Amino acid sequence: MEAIEHPPIFRLPGIPDHVTYTWLVMLILAAVAFVASRNIALVPRGAQNFMEVVLEQFNGLIDDVIGPHGRRYLPLIATLGLFILTGNLLSLVPGVAGPTANLNTTAACALVVFFAYHYIGIRTQGLLTYLDHFTGPMAWSWGMLPIKLLMIPIEIVSHLARPLSLTLRLFGNMVGGHILLAIIFFLMGFNGLIGWALSGSVAGAAVGGIGGLIMIAFTVGFLYPLKILVSFLQAFIFVMLTMLYIAGATEHGEHAEHSSEHH
């Protein structure tokens, strides 16, 4: 992507940019957590109030999707959600690289989810009951045996597609938006319309000036709000799918609904 996007302003030598800015996200989240929990009061104020509202939202989502027994997975889910949201929003700051716009970061998050929900499923249901999920929702019988055997490769492929799709969805959304912004900036920058407007020619001042103003209005008024919306939406979707996978791994075989279809 270096062909289009400008590298971030602050770089540590020898360390990839997404690792540097992952550390920045960690610092931000740790600082917020420290400020919010420094002196915990029964009636929350300020940062503590804010974080409690945020975590209440996560708890509400978990209650809706997994059920009340899912609240023990709040640390995993809320950490993923806050990390991805902060990373997405950080990548909108000019001169800063977003950690979630790199395939390695998103793949790491998706692999954590992949191993976590299998572990949760095995721990809550036992190994054999959990492996029974992979043969489909039908009851065991001799007549069903070929179908259940056929379900095993299908289910395995479907489960392997989950981390791939989680990875590529977040990465593709972020990088697609960044390339769009980079191209818009390239078109309106000092080599483009604004440069033409400042070049001194009359046609440049007229066309380039009007075009540059339209581009600036379009970027500030439409593209940036859209990117902020996408940042929240992608973090929400990542968290939502994580919760669906955990719900699918913890619910029992009889009413395993369509949750195995999500991939």
Next chain:
Amino acid sequence: MRRSLMLAAVFVLTVPGFALAQAPAAAAATGSWVGPFGVLVAGFAMAFAAGLCALGQGKAIAAAVDAMARQPGAAARIQTAMIIGLALIESLAIYVLVVAMILLFVQPIKG
């Protein structure tokens, strides 16, 4: 009219091939047509993917809005289901975007 449009499209599609055929120095290396056609394929793939993805998402949103208008009480749940469905539909177009970016930036098939 339509036939002339198709001819124009065929001509546009084959221009890189003609240009390379005119330039034997560039075409001397085997398979050097891969680069320009990779760019073309990336653009057209993204166009098809975006258009069909928009059709699919439009159907999903239409059904969801219809359901929300009939059942305003269930709007929150319908909206959640809609957003998840949209994400799953959209991820297919995102796959194409990733493939297009691989074709453009990584260029695995140099020829």
